[in-house]
Amino acid sequence: xxxxxxxxxxxxxxxxxxxxxxxxxxxxxxxxxxxxxxxxxxxxxxxxxxxxxxxxxxxxxxxxxxxxxxxxxxxxxxxxxxxxxxxxxxxx
Numbered sequence: 786x787x788x789x790x791x792x793x794x795x796x797x798x799x800x801x802x803x804x805x806x807x808x809x810x811x812x813x814x815x816x817x818x819x820x821x822x823x824x825x826x827x828x829x830x831x832x833x834x835x836x837x838x839x840x841x842x843x844x845x846x847x848x849x850x851x852x853x854x855x856x857x858x859x860x861x862x863x864x865x866x867x868x869x870x871x872x873x874x875x876x877x
Contacts, residue, residue: 805863811875812852818863819847826865833858852876 804821818828826843830852839853843863852859854876862871 805870805872807861807863807872807874811877813877814851815849816852816861816874817847817849818843818861820863820865821846823865823867826863829862829864830854831860831862833860835860 804823806817806819808817810816820826820843824844824846828841828843828848828850830838830841832838832854838859839850841848841850843865852874856876859874859876860871861874862869
């Protein structure tokens with residue numbers, strides 16, 4: 786499995802990007818997210834203009850979902866009990 790480049794947009798802890806994998810990027814359908822050292826969390830998907838598109842739950846350190854929207858740039862906010870990070874994902 787090859788994980789495409791992840792662009793970190795905003796975080797309080799730059800080391801967080803080392804424990805979160807978001808793939809594939811770009812995507813045409815399903816987005817997979819895995820988090821090391823965290824079992825539960827929340828994922829918020831927003832358009833590049835900031836409109837919330839959907840929310841997903843992370844269980845057992847992972848989740849998979851389709852982005853509910855057309856092609857374009859989306860912001861994926863991953864929040865665990867300790868940290869929050871935002872990533873850019875392209876849907877084509």
